[in-house]
Amino acid sequence: MTTGFRARRADRARDGADGAEPGRAPEVLVLLCSVGAAVATVAQPFALGRTLDLLLRDGGTGGAAGRWLALSAALLVGELLLDSLTSLFTGRCNAVWTASLRSRAFDGLLRAVPDRARPFTPGDVGTRLTLNAADAGGAPAARAALAASMVTPVGALAALAVVDVWVAACVLAGLPALALVLRTFARDTGASVAAYQDAQSQIASRLLEALEGAATIAAAGTGARERARVLEPLTPLAALGRHMWALHGRALGRSGVLVPLLILVATAVGGLRLASGALSVGELLAVCRYAQLTAGVGGAASLLGAVVRGREARNRTLALARVPALVHGTRRLPPAGPGELELRGVRVVRDGRQVLRVDGVRVPGGATAAVVGRSGAGKSVLAAVAGRLTDPDEGQVLLDGVPLDRLTRKALRTEVAYAFERPAPAEGTIAEVVAAGPRRVSPEQVGEACRAAGADGFVRRLPSGYDTPLSAAPLSGGEYQRLGLARAFAHAGRLLIMDDATSSLDTATEHEVDRALRHSVRPGTRLVVAHRPSVAARADLVIWLEDGGVRAVAPHRELWETADYRAVFGAGGAGAAAPGASTARRAEPEEARP
Numbered sequence: 001m002t003t004g005f006r007a008r009r010a011d012r013a014r015d016g017a018d019g020a021e022p023g024r025a026p027e028v029l030v031l032l033c034s035v036g037a038a039v040a041t042v043a044q045p046f047a048l049g050r051t052l053d054l055l056l057r058d059g060g061t062g063g064a065a066g067r068w069l070a071l072s073a074a075l076l077v078g079e080l081l082l083d084s085l086t087s088l089f090t091g092r093c094n095a096v097w098t099a100s101l102r103s104r105a106f107d108g109l110l111r112a113v114p115d116r117a118r119p120f121t122p123g124d125v126g127t128r129l130t131l132n133a134a135d136a137g138g139a140p141a142a143r144a145a146l147a148a149s150m151v152t153p154v155g156a157l158a159a160l161a162v163v164d165v166w167v168a169a170c171v172l173a174g175l176p177a178l179a180l181v182l183r184t185f186a187r188d189t190g191a192s193v194a195a196y197q198d199a200q201s202q203i204a205s206r207l208l209e210a211l212e213g214a215a216t217i218a219a220a221g222t223g224a225r226e227r228a229r230v231l232e233p234l235t236p237l238a239a240l241g242r243h244m245w246a247l248h249g250r251a252l253g254r255s256g257v258l259v260p261l262l263i264l265v266a267t268a269v270g271g272l273r274l275a276s277g278a279l280s281v282g283e284l285l286a287v288c289r290y291a292q293l294t295a296g297v298g299g300a301a302s303l304l305g306a307v308v309r310g311r312e313a314r315n316r317t318l319a320l321a322r323v324p325a326l327v328h329g330t331r332r333l334p335p336a337g338p339g340e341l342e343l344r345g346v347r348v349v350r351d352g353r354q355v356l357r358v359d360g361v362r363v364p365g366g367a368t369a370a371v372v373g374r375s376g377a378g379k380s381v382l383a384a385v386a387g388r389l390t391d392p393d394e395g396q397v398l399l400d401g402v403p404l405d406r407l408t409r410k411a412l413r414t415e416v417a418y419a420f421e422r423p424a425p426a427e428g429t430i431a432e433v434v435a436a437g438p439r440r441v442s443p444e445q446v447g448e449a450c451r452a453a454g455a456d457g458f459v460r461r462l463p464s465g466y467d468t469p470l471s472a473a474p475l476s477g478g479e480y481q482r483l484g485l486a487r488a489f490a491h492a493g494r495l496l497i498m499d500d501a502t503s504s505l506d507t508a509t510e511h512e513v514d515r516a517l518r519h520s521v522r523p524g525t526r527l528v529v530a531h532r533p534s535v536a537a538r539a540d541l542v543i544w545l546e547d548g549g550v551r552a553v554a555p556h557r558e559l560w561e562t563a564d565y566r567a568v569f570g571a572g573g574a575g576a577a578a579p580g581a582s583t584a585r586r587a588e589p590e591e592a593r594p
């Protein structure tokens, strides 16, 4: 018990750190209304019993019977009103809590170190933010209703003891069995609920993966296999569902036998007490009703189920809020710094494996550095570390001499811009999407950035031009990529990192974009992940990665002398032709050669 309490307190303390919880007011209102309704329910049999006794004694002529009858009616109306208010406040409480849990989970996800959020697939995140958040949001009201639901049986038992202690003793003797049924139900359901929610998440994740790869699946004709893969968790899900229904049914069945039995015994004892003259007819009526209400404790099973489900769902939803966040510092960058980038003793470990080791690499301010290497060499990890999308496990990355983790969030995000291979979909018109970001960007600057990224032409051809909603714009992969570039150009600070951001562009467009980048975009340092030798050739220096380490840092023309370097671009392996020789020329047109 103490351990459970401590665990709950620790949970609350940890959750508190995730963000503000909504006030307790909605929950308290549910509790007050439910308790009020329960009190009215408990008072009714007593009032009705007194009314009946007075009517039988006075034949309905006394004023007292009328007053008791009016009280009974008032209690009934009060109970109905309070029940309605309980429903109203329950809806409000559920909505407030669900919204709060969703916001906290979502904020946590946005604050998180992107790499740490990677284990949560989009489908899993969707399930946690929708189904799980709704279940978790319903728990506080269910908890209040569960607490209030104890008022009726406890109150009824107390009232029963006042009316007749013998009948109360009989009912009390049967209660431990009912409590045991409830406890077993709560314990057994907990584990199944967690596994059930996990299986739901798996189906959602697989479905989203399948939707993303729909074209590949259609082309490969593997639809049936994919369908089987997506629905694979359905079998354990169905088994878990059946198991939970069985648990529910068993709990209801057991309480369904125990409850009538208790009522029967109470009625029989009450009847004997009436026969012996210890109870009046009205009191017998009250006794029977109180026995019913006391045994109604079994009805708490469904509320208990909602509380258990909500607890598991809350853990799943708030797991998103607990993903480690990027903590920012308080320093600013020196004004008008050139954007010099330096990596000192940087080491990145993923899944226990070193995936990047870079020491003493410096990109002078205003220079363009190409990052090249075979697939899996660590280029994207380097790009992520260079702009602090993730922190290295060891070492430091400095921009104009300031470690990135000491910078304020604003300084970091205004001075370091990113463009990716696949820009994230965004809401709004094209102009709004390009303008969205840390800097204030005017419509003229949006146009300039789009021209530099080679996007202006196709944007103008859209029905509403720059005012076309992005979601309604039929864009090719390359066009979409160019909008991502335009956004990065519009917000370019002293460091611009392009991670495979021109991979879908044809060579001529890429060349134009490169020229515009030099002349029309705010000058600064560029770090460009490159797969084409043409890009490396135009850079001031190349950081050549191999198996997560730096093989060399030098201009492209020098590195091209090395056969291994040419092999990175598929331009012949070791022992291939010298620079400018036919193999290299065949592999890449004119501009590829130094």
Ligand SMILES: Nc1ncnc2c1ncn2[C@@H]1O[C@H](COP(=O)(O)OP(=O)(O)OP(=O)(O)O)[C@@H](O)[C@H]1O
Residues within 6 Å of the ligand: 115, 118, 350, 351, 355, 373, 374, 375, 376, 377, 378, 379, 380, 381, 382
């Ligand atoms: N979050 C992660 N968890 C485990 N391994 C990771 C993670 N991120 C990267 N890696 C591993 O680090 C290595 C480098 O990955 P990275 O994405 O930087 O390669 P890359 O050079 O950009 O490759 P490509 O050209 O194919 O995009 C890979 O072996 C990759 O599997």
